[in-house]
Amino acid sequence: MRFNQQGGVDDMNRAISLLREALTLRPPGNSSHDDTLNTLALALQTRYDKLDIGENPNEAIDLCRS
Secondary structure, three states: OHHHHHOOHHHHHHHHHHHHHHHHHOOOOOOOHHHHHHHHHHHHHHHHHHHOOOOOOHHHHHHHHO
16 A cells, blocks of 8 residues: 555545445345455554554454454
8 A cells, every 4th residue: 555655644545435335235145345354454444553643443343244
């Protein structure tokens, strides 16, 4: 991700927004659902780890469990 190279918060937030949208287009049962879910969880975890803004990581944890 570009965020990892340049650290742009807007890039990370945009990526997360697009992944959430993609997830709605790939419901459970879709062949790409699990990959999209995993990528979203990783993006949320990365944002939490890198930004240190006190964001609660529960959404990323929940996505990893599902």
